[in-house]
Amino acid sequence: MAEPSGEQLLYLTDEQLRQGIEAMFFAYRGFTADPDRILQDQSYGRAHHRAVHFINCAPGTTVNNLLNILGVTKQSLNRVLRTLIADGLVESRVGRSDKRERHLYLTEEGKALEAQLSDAQRARMRSAYRKVxxxxxxxxxxxxxxxxxxxxxxxxxxxxxxxx
Amino acid sequence: MAEPSGEQLLYLTDEQLRQGIEAMFFAYRGFTADPDRILQDQSYGRAHHRAVHFINCAPGTTVNNLLNILGVTKQSLNRVLRTLIADGLVESRVGRSDKRERHLYLTEEGKALEAQLSDAQRARMRSAYRKVxxxxxxxxxxxxxxxxxxxxxxxxxxxxxxxx
DNA sequence: CTTGGAATGTCAACAAGGCTGACATAGTGT
DNA sequence: ACACTATGTCAGCCTTGTTGACATTCCAAG
CATH class of the missing domain: 1.20.5 (Single alpha-helices involved in coiled-coils or other helix-helix interfaces)
Structure with missing residues (x-):
């Protein structure tokens, strides 16, 4: 074998990449495990978590905007939003300048759920960050x-x- | 505010953790995008990819072993395995010592698909690794x-x- | 040896959450 | 007036998770 160079660098070998792929798989499972556990009793799932998370990040965002961030179809998102609005976790206000748009906000109850999920997820990430x-x-x-x-x-x- | 200490360290702030959470979300989407694209035409999905990946890693593994790695129910895995076996990508051999067990192997065709998926995923990871x-x-x-x-x-x- | 329980795997049915397609409604802008 | 945009909804499909019921096989205690 020649000296390590180009693709031959240790951290770019197929075996190293395979390990990275598996690490990503297992880590993502851990990453979603805590919120999933919290939500499993309620009639919500990961899709609701994502919606609530990004509405919390960008209050007043439009449906279309959320669609682009989440990368799902409007039908799929709408199903989730419908239940969240019906349950009073999300409020949908008609746009002032453009009345076609709906601006989305978390209610107090919605913020409470978001905080609960977020705290769990952050706790795991904080623990990982602190370790390394x-x-x-x-x-x-x-x-x-x-x-x-x-x-x-x-x-x-x-x-x-x-x-x- | 006092000097940064304990939880106050920059990389442990709630905002930094939130960014890490979102980075993880978007990155995982990228991570699975290429194999998903390859599989969408066929009647396979991400679950088939995962099964094929780990059977390739550990040829001769039992169904139960695979169950533990993948973290799904045996019924869920079984549906995926059934189609893979029916399509001739995976071979299931009855255990010699314990006839309850099934040992799983990729056929040549299965190895070909695994390589195709794996190459795409490795290419993205290699490119990311090389950048940083x-x-x-x-x-x-x-x-x-x-x-x-x-x-x-x-x-x-x-x-x-x-x-x- | 037999018999009950544990381990393993299969089949059926259901739910969540993606997807497409079609269509309605309402607001914008030319 | 007309085309276009943003949103919501219905119907139906697919993948992939779940639970429940059941068959087969193994093993160990009586």
Whole structure:
């Protein structure tokens, strides 16, 4: 074998990549496990969690905007929103300037659920972050960002800007 | 505000954790996008991909073993296996010592599909890894490992040992 | 040896949450 | 007036998770 170079670098071998793939699979399971557990008793699922999360992040967002972020069809999102609105967790207000648009807000009850789910998920991530330290976290974030589709990266960065 | 300390460290703030959560969400979408695209034409989905992946990793594994790794019910896995076996991608052999067990192997056709899916997923990960360099990759892996459930970490490490 | 329980795997039926397609309604803008 | 946009809804399909019921096989205690 020649000196390591190009594709031969240790961290780019097929075996290393395979391990990364499996780590991603198992870690994502852990990542969603706590909110899933909380929601399983209620008639909600992961889809509701995602909707509530992003409405909380960007209060007043429109349905269309949420659609782009979540990457599902409007029929699919609508099913989820309908139940959330019916149960009084989300409020849908007709737009002032453009009355076709619906702006979405969490009610107090909605915020409470969001906080409950968010706390659980953050607790796990905080524990992981604390175990490995800031340099590892920086690397983690860099890899995740590089792994996104470019249009999703745009959404992600928009969300970062509006809140940080 | 006092000096940053304890929970006050920059990388442990709620806002940083929230960004990490969203990065994980978007990155996982990218992570599965390529195999999903390849499979959507066929009558297979992500569940088939996962089964094929782990059978490829551990040829001769039993159904029960696969169950533990994948974390789904045996009925759910069975449906996937049934179609894979019917289509000649997976072979199921009755155990010699214990005839209750079924040992699973990929056929040549199964290996071909696995390679196709795996290549696509590795390509994305390789590109991300190359962009950010080995130190970031090391941090990425550390965080993922810290984020797994402990029982899943055991599975993950077992898989690493048997193959590396 | 037999018999009961544990382990393993299969089949059936149901629910969540994706998807497409078609269509209604209402508001915007030319 | 007319085309286009944003949203909501209905119907129906697919994948993939769930539980319940059941068959087969193994093993160990009586």
């Amino acid at each position: 330290g800031p340099e590892a976290v920086a690397g983690f974030r860099q890899v995740l960002e590089a792994m996104m589709d470019s249009d999703m990266r745009r959404n992600y960065q928009t969300l970062r800007e509006t809140k940080s | 360099g080995p130190e970031a990759v090391a941090g990425f892996r550390q965080v993922l490992e810290a984020m797994m459930d402990s029982d899943m970490r055991r599975n993950y490490q077992t898989l690493r040992e048997t193959k590396s």
